[in-house]
Amino acid sequence: DVVMTQSPLSLPVTLGQSASISCRSSQSLVYSDGNTYLNWFQQRPGQSPRRLIYKVSNRDSGVPDRFSGSGSGTDFTLKISKVEAEDVGVYYCMQGAHWPPTFGQGTKVEIK
Amino acid sequence: QVHLVESGGGVVQPGRSLRLSCAASGLTFSSYAMHWVRQAPGKGLQCVGVISYDGNKKYYADSVKGRFTISRDNSKNTLYLQMNSLRAEDTAVYYCVRDDGNGYNSLDYWGQGTLVTVSS
Numbered sequence: 583d584v585v586m587t588q589s590p591l592s593l594p595v596t597l598g599q600s601a602s603i604s605c606r607s608s609q610s611l612v613y614s615d616g617n618t619y620l621n622w623f624q625q626r627p628g629q630s631p632r633r634l635i636y637k638v639s640n641r642d643s644g645v646p647d648r649f650s651g652s653g654s655g656t657d658f659t660l661k662i663s664k665v666e667a668e669d670v671g672v673y674y675c676m677q678g679a680h681w682p683p684t685f686g687q688g689t690k691v692e693i694k
Numbered sequence: 695q696v697h698l699v700e701s702g703g704g705v706v707q708p709g710r711s712l713r714l715s716c717a718a719s720g721l722t723f724s725s726y727a728m729h730w731v732r733q734a735p736g737k738g739l740q741c742v743g744v745i746s747y748d749g750n751k752k753y754y755a756d757s758v759k760g761r762f763t764i765s766r767d768n769s770k771n772t773l774y775l776q777m778n779s780l781r782a783e784d785t786a787v788y789y790c791v792r793d794d795g796n797g798y799n800s801l802d803y804w805g806q807g808t809l810v811t812v813s814s
Contacts, residue, residue: 613797613798615797617797617798619797619798619799619800621800621801623739630789630804630805630806630807631739631789631804632804633801633802636794636796636797636800636802637796637797637800642802674738674739676739677799678797678798678799678800679798679799681753681799682741682753682755682756683729683741683799684741685738685739685740685741686738687738688738688739
């Protein structure tokens, strides 16, 4: 299975500041169709995961533009600019290019 | 608005069976592949398996292959997960998740989950 490694695992952030989460895969996530299947999910406390970003950098409908995704190949980043209180939760990257889809360990974002 | 509602979870003894259901609404269910994803208490996310839109193709994680079976009834807009020979390590919240069809394993909408506890 493709191993997804996130860092950091815990991220205390000051309200209004930016936060970045790194995600690295053990294999390239570029599929034979030329697309890169890397997604980001947010899981708020007590809730189901919600997809924020698909195919590296595409925001889902309703996701604030302070969330952005970037990267290529095996190295990806989720950036949250101007963190708000509602952003508290655990963030997961997930690859869909290889079966089975696999998730990173999760990064817990909390307010300082 | 897509709505996925899982049911059927509960406490079950090791070695026994359980069937989960996921009722879908707000989408043309028969057009989408569907996944089951689980999350052990306080842990991360693990894909269990996927079924194609028409039920003809199914793929499973190695940890459940031969024990779990995914099926669907498109006439009832319902997804199922039959779990046999349950083990303590199968204890988790089980989510049903839509695949939006925009590429490969493109999971988007998640249900609220149903908790399965395997314990004697």
